[in-house]
Amino acid sequence: MSEFVNTTPQSSLRRSMLCRVQETLGAQFAEHQGAIVVRHFNSQLDEERAQLKSLAIIDLSTLPRSGFKGREAPQWLTDKGVNIPETPNQAVKQDDGSIVARLSMQEHLILSDLAISASLPAKLEQSWSMQSDVACYSLPRNDSHAWLYLTGSEVRAMLSKVCGIDLRDNEFANLSIAQTSIARINGILIRDDLVINGSDESSSAIPAFHLLCDSSSVAFVWESMCDAMNEFDGKPVGFAALLNEQ
């Protein structure tokens, strides 16, 4: 389990656009692998872990992500050892926990592993250069999109209030992607079930979705999600509870 060092959003040049609203909700911020995250809203970790299982929203906007687009992007990524999905609107989880989401034949989104230990988005960005002749272009996904993670048994019911996609288990398999309107905002929805480790070495998966939306709209999306979650007693949860489950 990774270490957290308590701090404030202002200690970093990069700040989540939700940090103000999170402060009003009692967030304790911490530095984790270079990213300033909400460590917790409720100091009782077990309560936040339980919330993850029912309905929770977690802001991952300060975690690394990148994107690559272009005619030769699939080959470029493959050459870098990245396992890319065969078809659009599918994602593949890499061995290191990173997620590669294929948004179209030529566009890919790379999300960091939650522990931020693999650094795949950063490694790929560092190995990319405008100088090369390859038709593969880096996209500024760290900033163009905010990143939320929605978890819990009620997450589909909640999402059905803001999104018109059939997210049922048998219709929208794990690691499926929907690029759609969510609360009237364009969003990328990636199903990535959260595996909960039990005390007896057993594990179970609870439904979970990554939601990436325009970063300038994330405060509106956050408010809309929280409103939709009220019915199910959904709450924001800190990163510590999530990482505890990894």
Add this chain to the structure above:
Amino acid sequence: MATTHSTNSQNNRLASGGLLIDRSQTLNFFFANKHFQGFAGDSIASALAASGQWLISRSFKYHRPRGVLTMAGQDANSLVQLPSDPNVLADKTALVQGMNVDGQNYSGSLEKDLGRHIEKVGGFMPVGFYYKAFYKPKGAWEKWAPLIRKKAGLGVLDENFKPGYYDKAYRFYDLVVVGAGPAGMTAAIQAAEQGAKVLLVDENPVLGGSLSYDRIDAQGSNAQALRLAMIADIEAHENIEVKLDALCNGYFADNWLPIIQGARMYKVRAKELIMAVGSLEQQAVFHNNDLPGVMMSSAIARLIRLYGVRPGKRAVVVTGNDHGYAVALEMLDAGIEVAAIAELRDAPIQSDIVQELASRGVAIYNNHAVYAAKASSDKKHLAGVELRKQIGRGKCADSGEFIDCDLLCMAIGYTPTYQLVCQAGGQLSYDDETALFTLQKLPKALQIAGSVNGNWSTDAVCGDGYRSAVLACNRLAQDNDHISAIAEPAPLADDSAASPNYSWPIFPHPKGKEFVDFDEDLQIADIVNATRDGYEHIQLVKRYSTCGMGPSQGRHSALATARIVAEATGRSVAQTGVTTARPPFAPERLGHLAGRSFYPERFTSMHQRHLDAGAQMMQAGAWYRPAYYGTTNQRDACINAEVDNVRNNVGLVDVSTLGGIEIRGPDAAELMNRIYTFGFLKQPIGRARYALMTNEAGVVIDDGVSCRFHDQLFYVTATTGGVDRVYQSMLKWNAQWCLDVDIANVTSAWCAVNIAGPKAREVLQKVCSDVDLSSEAFPYMGVREGHVGGVEARLIRVGFVGELGFEIHVPQHCGEALWDALIEAGVEQGIKPFGIEAQRVLRLEKGHIIIGQDTDAMSTPQEVQMGWAVSTKKPFFVGQRVIKELNSLGQLRALVGFVVDDLNAPIPLESHLIIEDDQMTGRITSCNYSPTLGKPVGMAYVQLHKAEAGSEIAIRSTGGVMVNAKVVALPFYDPQTQRQAL
């Protein structure tokens, strides 16, 4: 409201029974200022009935007393007023503790309605009278209209009503079954068995449909046993989701169903759909058939079985089917005396139920009709009926037998609940032999089952449900592995012999008042007269007579209307048909349609800093931007001070909402060259160029700054409101051109500030050490990459506000840090933020246009003095051909600058007109007081002969005050552009 506190005891409540009520929970409520009691689970109407309050409302036209008719929300009789809610269906609305209910459409009191006297002049108000009566003499309508409008409409709106919270949710199922009666429940169970994920929807609070109140055997126990067995199966099946108190209120293409439950509308998509929506009972048409106490047989059954309410003490049944006998047995078991059965047929078809009734000694009058009903002395309830022998279709003998009774049970037949099915494309046909409507030509993936499909016996109804489920699942199994296919059942035996419809239960009376449509008091003569006035088509009859246009939408009048119109026009009922059924099926609230509205908002990463600095925020599209910093009562002073600080010192403005597009690849310069009017092939790396965009019609649609950071990388800005259109336009054009480029809208990836003013460099260099900011190294319209305040940044030397300025673009999440760094660095120089209003003044002083404000849908580059931004050398750009053509035709107008020298004159506003010889010759596009020049300055479209500097123009300003202005050359400020080149 004054109330009478005498409690009306529930003296009509049966000692036992009442599926829906909880006798342990007594609820108090008020109706028409009187105190009543009911039980939890009661509807308003059942609770009133339990205490003998049969008068619920007054009819629309004649103010006739009206009471329970269907007990199913299918009639306007039960419309009542709640404090914040008019036109509430009393027979469908659950009773709530403390509820305050009132009747509607009365003058004085519900019991003694002064409006009832209007019936005495009913003879002067035939159908369509208001079309003919109120338009002559000329001007008469203006006098009549207030009176008529006062009478029109039902209920009272609460003007202090506060909207509730409504929302919507999407749902998806393999199969949706609408209607949880025996057919629907059977279908759901069977489909679930085959693996389908099923939604079973019913508008009622319990499963069972007719099984919850109907009697299907002589002893009256089989229905309940069957219902409970089915419910157990449904509850045990994980594949079935049940929604009760949920109304499927329409059908839309591809099995899209709006299902309303509580304050939510579910938007449901079904791969397969089974409509097991049952049938709607129809009334017999005879004199005074609308009196309280005259009810559908199903209403009586519902009162007894669902609410444990005795609907009367002495009943007569008029019937053309076995259901009338079953309900007669129900009434006998409930302790109601059944005085007689008027059997419309020659004789009943013998069955266990009929034999059981006969064994109880009830008199049966074969081939008899109810010719007329008689009102009680207070005119508010049924007192008896006159039975007469039928001597022909719709004709009765000259005399008959009068029987005292306070309850008349009508069991003459049904129409299928065709509304949703017809919305889906089903066609209604009429079989003269069975006197039944049938539904045919159903669309793909939709089936009907049960009585809506012409099945009447319980076995046939359930068999039809099973059949439909197997057919649906077998189709689903072709594409869904989790659903299994089984052998299709044999076709059902013809159940039409069990048709409950009597062919002609319509009996005209010399005194009329045989109501066809209760909603608007339409009688037989009204329907016939509509056809005689030339409105023979059923759709025209509807519109002329308003039959079927009331709250119940013809649900209890469709069959009788079709029959009367058919006879009056010499056609068959099949040829006559019924009117179109459109969504919604039942009244729905605007809140359900609106749901929880989403109005997206966008914020820059510096938003909190603007609030901290006291900004007044304004919206530009979805964006929130600082208008100015300070209090609203100091608005102009704040803006002027911000302008002054930029001109003389240094200011900082958030320009994050500017659009940003990156064009990369070997053909990036070529794409720029084709999209924008200027030349970009030779734009040097490290330089910026003004980029003007026109559409195919040569009209200016956007502008920005093109920054070349690499041979194959252009970063071009766009207007806040135009960037999405610019991006889409680029994608569209390149879909044709197939240039080797990548186009990315990076608006939200970057935020930006403009630090402007003579001390801008001085401040910036404190926090930017890796870029040489000197004028020589970083000249006007140069672009550089470096770090500002530790943040990686793109720097652009621009002059939008006419001063030395640097636009600094940084990654979005670093915007607040950038803002903090610059504000802190500029303390010594007196840096202050400035808002959009000051920026507008500054750019106006500099003569810079704003696309969309200073341009319109006809503006060409030449008109807005942007001819210099259009390359005449390159072979192509979007709009080039039209611009050349327009230029060759000669210019008609020009955008010019003007000043108002009279400081006492009102400052012209945008869109004020320029007047010459009483003609409109132009308009103002921008105008502000210029603190720098000390007078109002602006831009306006003028005719060419007024475009020369020095021309005088006259502006019609606020209140029609004419303001003289003088055309001057642009820009107003720093014409040598020395300030921005510092």
